[in-house]
Amino acid sequence: METFLQDLRFAGRTLLRNPGFALVVLLVLSLGIAATSSVATVVGSVLLRDLPYPEADRLLMLRGFRVADGGLETFSSSVLDAQDWKTRSTSFEDLGVYSYAVAFNLMTDGEPERVSGEIADSAYFRLLQVRPVLGRAFTPQDDGKPGTPRVVLLGHALWQRRFGGDRAVLGKDLLVDGEGFQIIGVLPPRFRGLTDEAEIWLPLTMSNQLLGDPRFLERRGARWLEAVARLKPDRSIEAAQREMDTISAALSREYPDTNENMTVRLETLRQGLFGDLRFPLLTLLGASAFVLLIAWTTVANLLLARATARQREIAVRISLGATLPRLLRQLLTEKLLLAGISCALGLLLAQWSTGLLVSASAVRFQSFVKIGLDPRVVLTILALSMLCALGFGLAPAWLGVRGTITLREGSSSRGVARQRFQSALVVVEVALACFLLIGAGLLIQGFQRFRQTELGFDPRNLLTVRVDLKGKRYSDPGIMIQMARQYRDRLQGLSGVKSVSIEAPEMPTDTWSANSFIVEDLLTRTKDGVAYLVFHHVTPGFFAHLGIPLIEGRDFTEADTETTPRAILVSRAMARKYWPAESPLGKRMKFGRRDPNAPWFTVIGVVGDLDHAAMQESEWPGPDVYFSVFQFPPVLTPQLAFLIRTEGVPPLSLVSAVESELRAVTPDLVPYDADTMEHRLELFAAKGRFLVLLMSLYAGIALILAMVGLYGVLSYSVAQRTREVGIRVALGAQKRDVLLLVAGKAAVLAGIGLALGLAAALGLNRLFQSLLYGISPTDLTTYLGIAQLLFLVALAAAWVPARRAMKIQPTTVLRTE
Numbered sequence: 001m002e003t004f005l006q007d008l009r010f011a012g013r014t015l016l017r018n019p020g021f022a023l024v025v026l027l028v029l030s031l032g033i034a035a036t037s038s039v040a041t042v043v044g045s046v047l048l049r050d051l052p053y054p055e056a057d058r059l060l061m062l063r064g065f066r067v068a069d070g071g072l073e074t075f076s077s078s079v080l081d082a083q084d085w086k087t088r089s090t091s092f093e094d095l096g097v098y099s100y101a102v103a104f105n106l107m108t109d110g111e112p113e114r115v116s117g118e119i120a121d122s123a124y125f126r127l128l129q130v131r132p133v134l135g136r137a138f139t140p141q142d143d144g145k146p147g148t149p150r151v152v153l154l155g156h157a158l159w160q161r162r163f164g165g166d167r168a169v170l171g172k173d174l175l176v177d178g179e180g181f182q183i184i185g186v187l188p189p190r191f192r193g194l195t196d197e198a199e200i201w202l203p204l205t206m207s208n209q210l211l212g213d214p215r216f217l218e219r220r221g222a223r224w225l226e227a228v229a230r231l232k233p234d235r236s237i238e239a240a241q242r243e244m245d246t247i248s249a250a251l252s253r254e255y256p257d258t259n260e261n262m263t264v265r266l267e268t269l270r271q272g273l274f275g276d277l278r279f280p281l282l283t284l285l286g287a288s289a290f291v292l293l294i295a296w297t298t299v300a301n302l303l304l305a306r307a308t309a310r311q312r313e314i315a316v317r318i319s320l321g322a323t324l325p326r327l328l329r330q331l332l333t334e335k336l337l338l339a340g341i342s343c344a345l346g347l348l349l350a351q352w353s354t355g356l357l358v359s360a361s362a363v364r365f366q367s368f369v370k371i372g373l374d375p376r377v378v379l380t381i382l383a384l385s386m387l388c389a390l391g392f393g394l395a396p397a398w399l400g401v402r403g404t405i406t407l408r409e410g411s412s413s414r415g416v417a418r419q420r421f422q423s424a425l426v427v428v429e430v431a432l433a434c435f436l437l438i439g440a441g442l443l444i445q446g447f448q449r450f451r452q453t454e455l456g457f458d459p460r461n462l463l464t465v466r467v468d469l470k471g472k473r474y475s476d477p478g479i480m481i482q483m484a485r486q487y488r489d490r491l492q493g494l495s496g497v498k499s500v501s502i503e504a505p506e507m508p509t510d511t512w513s514a515n516s517f518i519v520e521d522l523l524t525r526t527k528d529g530v531a532y533l534v535f536h537h538v539t540p541g542f543f544a545h546l547g548i549p550l551i552e553g554r555d556f557t558e559a560d561t562e563t564t565p566r567a568i569l570v571s572r573a574m575a576r577k578y579w580p581a582e583s584p585l586g587k588r589m590k591f592g593r594r595d596p597n598a599p600w601f602t603v604i605g606v607v608g609d610l611d612h613a614a615m616q617e618s619e620w621p622g623p624d625v626y627f628s629v630f631q632f633p634p635v636l637t638p639q640l641a642f643l644i645r646t647e648g649v650p651p652l653s654l655v656s657a658v659e660s661e662l663r664a665v666t667p668d669l670v671p672y673d674a675d676t677m678e679h680r681l682e683l684f685a686a687k688g689r690f691l692v693l694l695m696s697l698y699a700g701i702a703l704i705l706a707m708v709g710l711y712g713v714l715s716y717s718v719a720q721r722t723r724e725v726g727i728r729v730a731l732g733a734q735k736r737d738v739l740l741l742v743a744g745k746a747a748v749l750a751g752i753g754l755a756l757g758l759a760a761a762l763g764l765n766r767l768f769q770s771l772l773y774g775i776s777p778t779d780l781t782t783y784l785g786i787a788q789l790l791f792l793v794a795l796a797a798a799w800v801p802a803r804r805a806m807k808i809q810p811t812t813v814l815r816t817e
Contacts, residue, residue: 025299026342028705029385032295033346035698036288037373037381038354043281044374046274052190052368053269054129055230060237061272062095062227062244066262075262076100077227079204080220081251085227085264086123088247091240095229096123097204101197103468103639105669107175108162114468114670115158117200118193119207127230128194134159135170135185142203150206152181155199156189176200177471178668194228194273196366221258228269241266273366280691287439287698290432291705296388297425297432298705301712303335332390339389343382347373363690427753429709433702434757434790435764440692440699441782446772447692450685456610457508458547461498462643462677463651464507465658467669469638474666477562480633483665484640488539490661491642496649501545502629504537505637508546508610509680517625518590519578520600533574533625537634542626543569543607545645553585553605556628566631569605574623589625601627643677651676703790706753707797714746714801742802743795750794754787 016022053059062085064075077085077097086095098120106113122138131137133156142151152174154163163169173180181202192198207216207224216222231240248263267275351373358371365371467487474480484502491500517533540556543549551572560567568589575584588600610624629640642662646654652674659671762778775782 021302022338025302025338026345028295028298028302029339029342030345030349031701032292033343033381033385034349034353035701036285036292037347037350037377038357039281039285039288040377040381041350041354041373042358042371043285044377045369045371046277046281046365047270048376049369049374051269051273056269058231058233059127059269060092060229060231060240061267061269062229063265063267063272064223064262065265066260076223077225078220078223078258079217079225081223081259082225082227084251085229085244085247088250089229089240089243091232091235091243092229093232094123094127095227096121096125096127097225097227098124098194099207099225101193101195103470103672104176104200105178105468105470106162106200107178107668112668112670113162114672115199116195116197117202118195118198119202119204120193121204124228127228130187130191132185133188134167135183137185137187138201138203142205144205148203148205150179150181151184151203152176153185153187153201154183155187155192155201158199159186176202178473179471190368192367194226194269196368219258220255237266237268277363284691284694287436287695290436291698291701292384292388294429294432294702294705297429298709298712299338301425301709335389336386339385343385347378347381357694423749426706426709426749427756429702429706430750430753430790430794431756431760433699433706434754434786435760436695436699436702437786437790438757438761438782440695441786442772442775442777442779443688443692443695445779445782446775447685447688449775450688454611455508455681456548456608459677459681461646461651462546463646463654463658464673464675464677464680465642465644465655465662465671466673467640467642467662467666467671469640469666469669473668474638475635477633477635480635480638481562481630484539484629484633486665487640487642487662490665491644491658494654494657494661496646496654498645498647499541499545500645501542501643502539503542503641503643504629504634505639505641506536507641507643507677507680509677509684518598520588520590533623535634536624536626537629537632538626539629542643545643548610549608551606551608552583553603555605556626556631558630560628560631562631564631566599566601567604567628568601569607569626570603571609571624572606573609574625575606577623601632703793706790707793710746710749710794710797711801714742714798715804739802739806743798746794746798747791750791754790757790758783758787 050056051059062077062082064077064081066075079097082095082097086092089095098118101116102119104115104117106115120138121143122140125131125137132153135153137153138151142148154169154174159165159169163172169183169186172183174183175181187201193201204217216224231237244264244266248259251259252262271278354371354373358365469480469483474483488500488502491497538556540558540560543555552575553569556567556569570584578584579587584603584606587603589603590598590600607626642658644651644654644658655674659674662671663669761783
């Protein structure tokens with residue numbers, strides 16, 4: 001121990017005598033460690049830390065899916081499907097269901113408020129082992145048929161905010177979407193359900209009343225719930241999956257209309273919550289690890305150069321009796337000291353930069369995810385740093401000690417081995433830099449194509465606001481039409497408003513869902529004659545308002561009402577898909593699956609396409625079908641979005657006035673989600689932009705480090721070959737010959753590294769297809785461009801050593817001999 005401390009003190013004094021070298025090494029390593037630690041911190045916080053539920057590793061999500069038309073269709077669960085899964089399975093302790101986040105209009109003694117909630121059964125809380133801090137949770141009796149008492153659970157934050165934490169809140173009535181509910185319990189702090197948005201919870205039986213259609217409870221094909229189960233301790237996921245495959249096959253035979261070819265995929269709760277983030281995060285972690293590897297190869301080259309400069313010192317120590325093991329231990333101690341200091345600095349930088357990383361990512365993590373350095377991450381980074389110090393420091397130390405056999409300068413018999421080792425390190429740096437640059441280049445090109453995509457409408461000077469008309473008071477179609485007209489007319493009269501349109505239930509930038517339609521004259525050409533389309537309910541003038549071209553036919557007019565023949569417009573993609581050789585005007589379509597009582601709609605026009613894939617990262621590009629709000633309002637999902645085109649004023653300056661006008665029409669409803677359309681589109685691009693920026697940053701660092709490494713090798717090579725160059729010049733070699741000698745070596749090293757990097761990119765970049773938009777992972781232009789860039793950088797790195805070599809005078813070299 002005393003010897004180690006002695007070596008440590010000596011290593012510190014040695015580094016202090018060479019502050020320039022120490023600072024460069026510390027800077028390079030600290031940046032590499034910080035880059036890796038920042039991403040590793042996020043990965044560890046999201047993918048490694050325990051979920052806030054007891055024995056969360058036994059919680060599973062059940063997702064329905066089937067292969068259709070060459071693609072994978074995924075489904076939520078219906079009430080009847082979940083009941084069969086629960087009763088027929090022997091692998092689960094319990095199985096429950098819950099809805100996506102549902103927005104409710106809440107009214108107490110104060111102002112109305114819009115809150116998010118979940119509709120769930122009693123098993124949901126048992127599975128998660130969540131117990132109310134006040135009152136009770138739902139019981140099986142609350143899961144009964146419609147008509148049971150209306151009860152509600154409050155989230156802790158809502159209880160504090162609206163009731164001041166009053167423990168006498170139990171038994172009080174709460175108006176939810178205009179209907180009275182009795183408060184029966186308050187759930188614990190920080191619990192927001194598996195949607196991570198809920199503040200109130202309603203029993204499953206309330207879905208019929210609140211969502212407006214009995215099919216949500218009574219139809220097997222109405223899939224609107226997520227299913228979660230707790231695996232028995234003695235069962236494996238694989239065994240449970242096999243059992244669910246058997247159950248799914250049986251249901252497919254028993255209910256072919258709704259369950260044909262449908263099966264169930266089991267996922268751990270962590271996979272269900274963070275599955276979409278896993279691959280992008282691991283991609284960034286891999287890129288940052290490459291940066292750290294390049295940093296260490298650069299440092300290894302610096303250590304080799306440092307070993308050359310210390311030849312005299314090492315030779316003197318050998319002549320005084322120092323043994324090779326003793327010298328190696330001393331030199332490795334210096335490397336470990338550098339690694340330890342760099343690790344500390346890198347972790348401190350990571351602690352500071354991780355918050356910036358998360359805020360810039362535009363990724364919304366679950367509320368229980370606390371981003372911070374995990375002890376496991378710190379220990380892993382520390383261990384990797386020490387291993388890299390030993391691995392990358394051993395070869396320079398060995399070559400430095402073995403190469404120093406005499407005090408005479410330039411007589412080392414190990415110079416060739418040292419040059420080969422340095423050259424190998426540079427090849428590795430260039431290969432890694434090439435791989436990262438190609439990945440970044442593909443992402444940049446894909447992102448540029450994403451941003452340049454024609455969305456199909458004009459988003460400029462467009463203010464968007466929403467109102468939710470859920471509840472019995474507004475459930476009548478006539479009432480909804482009346483409200484829509486009043487809203488539009490009042491907003492149109494505001495100063496600074498150029499035009500107003502309404503779209504329901506969603507806007508172009510929303511995450512949309514497909515609905516089924518029967519196409520009358522295509523019953524024999526498509527399966528069951530059913531088409532899956534994106535529905536839009538709009539007001540007359542909507543297409544001109546948004547700049548969507550009318551290609552054929554006519555737009556809706558004020559004359560299209562409930563008493564006139566039902567009309568629809570279709571997108572160009574819809575027309576091309578179902579009527580490629582004829583005009584769709586006059587064709588008829590019916591909502592739903594062969595419902596004899598459903599009315600037929602007649603196509604009156606064709607409009608331009610909206611690019612859903614560019615706006616929503618969706619696999620489905622449409623097509624779209626449009627109804628008139630004043631003829632066929634969206635009663636089942638009664639959310640109205642107001643698209644307000646402004647003139648002469650910034651859109652956000654009208655938010656207060658717009659919300660006041662909307663409240664004047666419906667004082668009991670809360671306008672929400674005010675934003676500009678351009679900002680909504682920016683949010684869609686934010687995640688991609690973050691990935692591009694971070695990958696580009698890592699690739700840029702890799703490029704600089706590769707250039708530094710190549711420069712160091714060439715400088716060392718010129719120093720080692722000074723005598724050779726002097727003799728060549730004395731024998732008549734021209735400056736261009738000397739230039740070619742140095743540049744040739746740079747070209748060879750860069751060429752080998754490029755070949756390896758290109759091969760790795762061709763082999764691995766296909767894995768990143770899901771992160772690319774509109775570009776192939778083997779795009780030739782990107783590969784050739786990156787190869788040219790790296791080759792030019794290699795020649796630039798060779799320029800200074802080459803100029804130094806060209807200035808070598810034969811007389812000076814011979815005089816030193």
